[in-house]
Amino acid sequence: MKEIRVGIIGGGMISHRHMVIYENIQKNAELLGFTAKVVAVAEIIPERLAAWREQYGFDKKDLYTDFRELLKRDDIDTIDVCVHNNYHTPISIMAMKAGFDVYCEKPSAASYHDAKLMMDCAAKLGRKFHVQISSLMSPQTRVACDMIASGRIGTPYFVNIEQLTRRRRPGYDIPNFTSDFYSKRIAGHAAAIDLGIYVVGQILYILGQPKLQSVSGFATRGVEIDPKLITNPDGYGVEDISDGFAKFENGMGLHFLAATAMNYKDYSMTYVLGSKGGLEIINTDTVGGKFARPGMGRPAWGGEPELKFYGEMDGRHVTMELNCDENGIIEARKDPRMMMFNDNQIMWLAYKLGLLDDSTRYNTPDIALQQLLFTDGIFLSQELGRSVTADEIVAMSPTLFIPEQKIGNEIVKFDVGF
Numbered sequence: 100m101k102e103i104r105v106g107i108i109g110g111g112m113i114s115h116r117h118m119v120i121y122e123n124i125q126k127n128a129e130l131l132g133f134t135a136k137v138v139a140v141a142e143i144i145p146e147r148l149a150a151w152r153e154q155y156g157f158d159k160k161d162l163y164t165d166f167r168e169l170l171k172r173d174d175i176d177t178i179d180v181c182v183h184n185n186y187h188t189p190i191s192i193m194a195m196k197a198g199f200d201v202y203c204e205k206p207s208a209a210s211y212h213d214a215k216l217m218m219d220c221a222a223k224l225g226r227k228f229h230v231q232i233s234s235l236m237s238p239q240t241r242v243a244c245d246m247i248a249s250g251r252i253g254t255p256y257f258v259n260i261e262q263l264t265r266r267r268r269p270g271y272d273i274p275n276f277t278s279d280f281y282s283k284r285i286a287g288h289a290a291a292i293d294l295g296i297y298v299v300g301q302i303l304y305i306l307g308q309p310k311l312q313s314v315s316g317f318a319t320r321g322v323e324i325d326p327k328l329i330t331n332p333d334g335y336g337v338e339d340i341s342d343g344f345a346k347f348e349n350g351m352g353l354h355f356l357a358a359t360a361m362n363y364k365d366y367s368m369t370y371v372l373g374s375k376g377g378l379e380i381i382n383t384d385t386v387g388g389k390f391a392r393p394g395m396g397r398p399a400w401g402g403e404p405e406l407k408f409y410g411e412m413d414g415r416h417v418t419m420e421l422n423c424d425e426n427g428i429i430e431a432r433k434d435p436r437m438m439m440f441n442d443n444q445i446m447w448l449a450y451k452l453g454l455l456d457d458s459t460r461y462n463t464p465d466i467a468l469q470q471l472l473f474t475d476g477i478f479l480s481q482e483l484g485r486s487v488t489a490d491e492i493v494a495m496s497p498t499l500f501i502p503e504q505k506i507g508n509e510i511v512k513f514d515v516g517f
């Protein structure tokens with residue numbers, strides 16, 4: 100049985116969900132034909148590191164406060180990057196430079212520039228690189244692609260995505276999340292990238308990654324902040340609402356509105372309009388599929404990702420539910436290899452092992468990059484007070500990654516040259 104040995108960098112909230120997935124992979128190893136084992140973890144906060152000893156029984160020698168020590172090991176096959184957004188670029192690049200293939204949490208970075216740097220590094224050094232985008236990893240995505248490929252909705256011409264919550268600022272309204280989510284220095288941006296990667300990334304993939312032409316955007320922080328609730332030393336620096344309208348070279352329009360706080364009710368909707376029919380994307384998966392759930396049970400959030408088709412039959416309007424989850428179960432029973440497309444980490448391991456290649460895996464770094472091109476456009480348009488072209492966004496995309504960090508008593512300058 101092939102076993103991939105994993106080193107995790109960043110032992111906070113999301114790394115524990117990654118552990119649930121690795122544990123479920125081990126339980127399903129026979130079906131998958133391979134397995135994975137986390138053999139080392141790096142985390143700068145010693146108390147968080149101690150949890151890995153207590154919770155999973157890690158030996159002290161496999162736990163590091165300085166990730167550069169972990170990168171010196173020669174018994175690790177891949178690095179799983181679980182630090183926060185603006186650390187993704189330097190830590191992924193340093194891991195690649197140390198000889199490792201890298202699986203990185205979403206968003207790949209907070210700007211197009213930084214995400215491109217990671218991809219360029221992987222290409223130059225010949226490393227495999229993959230980004231967590233759970234919304235792609237469900238039968239919902241495959242069924243939507245098939246509906247479009249079979250011509251059922253005709254020519255797609257408009258997409259509307261609205262993801263709004265009355266109060267759901269991670270780390271502020273929901274304190275069990277890290278307050279780094281609202282630090283501009285560490286997170287870069289809020290829902291535009293945090294949710295954007297899932298909802299916009301999925302749509303761009305389903306629509307065959309159309310080429311962006313221009314973006315007109317708006318972003319601000321509208322809702323008052325209570326200074327007494329601020330726990331992050333950087334303060335509250337991110338927007339709470341962003342809105343963008345993108346035009347694509349194929350003539351398609353896309354509208355994306357996201358808010359983490361507003362004085363209105365929670366709601367979310369995603370739909371694609373085509374010349375012959377429409378598709379509604381219901382319950383976009385922003386958490387992870389069955390492998391991310393302890394016991395592989397029912398989802399902890401809204402419900403399974405599903406689709407609705409709005410079309411015509413015999414000249415009459417029809418609305419059909421596509422039962423993606425049910426079909427996904429049947430699909431995986433008929434061909435267990437379909438499991439590779441239902442979980443990020445399984446896809447990553449399969450890609451690592453050569454069971455999937457660049458033509459068969461989801462090209463998550465590129466999907467993430469295209470999403471960031473759009474998001475950068477929203478913020479650039481807001482800054483310049485006009486719509487911006489794709490070429491302008493590429494030229495003006497900011498460097499947001501953090502260049503140095505205090506680790507123990509040392510200020511470590513990240514070496515990102517390659």
Ligand SMILES: NC(=O)c1ccc[n+]([C@@H]2O[C@H](COP(=O)([O-])OP(=O)(O)OC[C@H]3O[C@@H](n4cnc5c(N)ncnc54)[C@H](O)[C@@H]3O)[C@@H](O)[C@H]2O)c1
Nearest residue numbers: 109110111112113141142143166181182183184204205277
């Ligand atoms: N929390 C979630 O539900 C969730 C869901 C999906 C994706 N994500 C993504 O996962 C990433 C991490 O989010 P999180 O919620 O786990 O944050 P977190 O703060 O809980 O975890 C990040 C950890 O990285 C550690 N760290 C920072 N620099 C380090 C370094 N140089 N070496 C080792 N460790 C270092 C921090 O101390 C922290 O414990 C973010 O990019 C986020 O967007 C989070």
